[in-house]
Amino acid sequence: MNRPVDHSGFRMVGVVTRTHGVRGGFKVRPETDDPYRFEALETVYLGDALRAHTIREVGFQPLKNGLAVLLELDGVQTREAAEALHGLEVWAAEEDLPPLEDGQVFLSDLVGLQVRSESGEVLGEVVDVVEYPAHPTLSVRRSGGSLSMVPFVEELVPEVDSDAGYLTVVALEGLLDGEPASERD
Template sequence: MADDKVIIGKIGAPHGVRGDVRVIPLTDFPDRFHQLKTVYTDDGAKLTVESARFHKQFVLVKFRGIDTMNDAELLRGKLIKVRREDAVVLPEGHYYFFDIIGLSVYTETGEHLGEITDILQTGSNDVYVAERKNEKPLLIPALKEVVLQIDIPGKKMIVKLQEEWDDHED
């Protein structure tokens, strides 16, 4: 990934006249805004967080050096990001979508099946979409009996395909 940062919100309208902005949280962990010290905008600017508080569905954020409504207006529409290493640590066996997308998929025997290009959220379990050359995409249910191993540093996933499953009931 060229950008080592994770999107956590989108800046909306200014709030008040002292430079506060409304941020729409784009994270499963909105409480993280209370601990934020530094964020980055999608154009690479580094901003220091002075304060953050919740207001309705928004987080009101005050950035150092953004002291007027006009200053705040210049930030409208920008995505805010944190460094990958500052992302919330997930429990073992849980992964961010951006960690899964781009993984190479292999069978247990080492056959390359394709690359994960998308994740479908079905309600019961996620489904990984693996693009294959000259074939329709492979849909892989994100279940323990199907996805045997996820190796983020090695950028690969090992799966047991449905037709290889045993015919036993659990």
């Protein structure tokens, strides 16, 4: 029987998307606001089993909406070996990552936070964070069960207190009132 792997102490930093070249290189879609964090890593861990691989080379490729990270790892020497990694999550040990600056958070830490209005009223809970090219967006489950999408930008989410378990959202008409726009007019 397989036991689930304990991911505590690790952060998911990307997902393998496709091969790159013929020497076992591959592209990673970064799951971080700063893809250059990969430069500080010596080791990454692949898949649910968190198999450790030493990084041989890190590169970057500009895309229309950001950067792809190019990785070459010890033990992945051929295109076929890289193809076998397609879709795997790329993890890093938290202790290997550069520290966050003041005001920065890991997006994954937002899931489960209570969503409050500026007056302290509980509006719902963050159930997912969807990353779009412009900015991440919070999926908020309202107390009635409906979902609302809230752009994760400072103007709309001025306060995040992950230690206390909540974030504050600025009340804008239609943002978290649960009514379709056609019913508000």
